């Protein structure tokens with residue numbers, strides 16, 4: 098009951114802060130589609146807090162339900178030659194009402210829909226300074242951002258979810274702490 102109440106109030110807060118509020122009905126429908134109808138409370142939209150569920154929507158893009166939190170890991174829906182390969186779009190991802198969008202790196206196939214999704218649902222963008230600045234510039238509305246330290250930042254989501262972030266080589270020309278002596282051989286762009 099406590100968890101359900103917390104999620105319900107979280108949804109209210111997100112609706113209040115979003116520039117274009119998502120309706121509760123569209124959030125329930127989107128969450129049922131991504132996380133399975135059996136895992137979503139049809140009245141509150143809460144996803145079963147005892148489960149962690151990852152739902153893939155292209156490249157390394159996932160919608161994740163964890164301990165009742167909803168976050169996006171990267172934010173781009175395949176299009177162009179791959180349109181409808183994954184049948185969703187920024188509006189449905191916004192309807193999931195994620196609290197955070199965690200940016201793995203700034204290339205288009207990981208970040209290009211982040212500004213639109215965050216503008217619609219009010220999610221906080223989490224990434225490097227460069228990622229946050231790039232996405233803010235693409236947005237038509239003011240966005241909330243959580244820029245990470247150049248090396249590492251830790252933060253928490255509700256219900257005891259600890260997030261540890263580490264800068265990885267795909268985004269960095271120099272190895273974070275010098276441990277990766279053969280970094281140049283493994284670098285990929």
Ligand SMILES: [Zn+2]
Nearest residue numbers: 202204267286
């Ligand atoms: Zn890349």
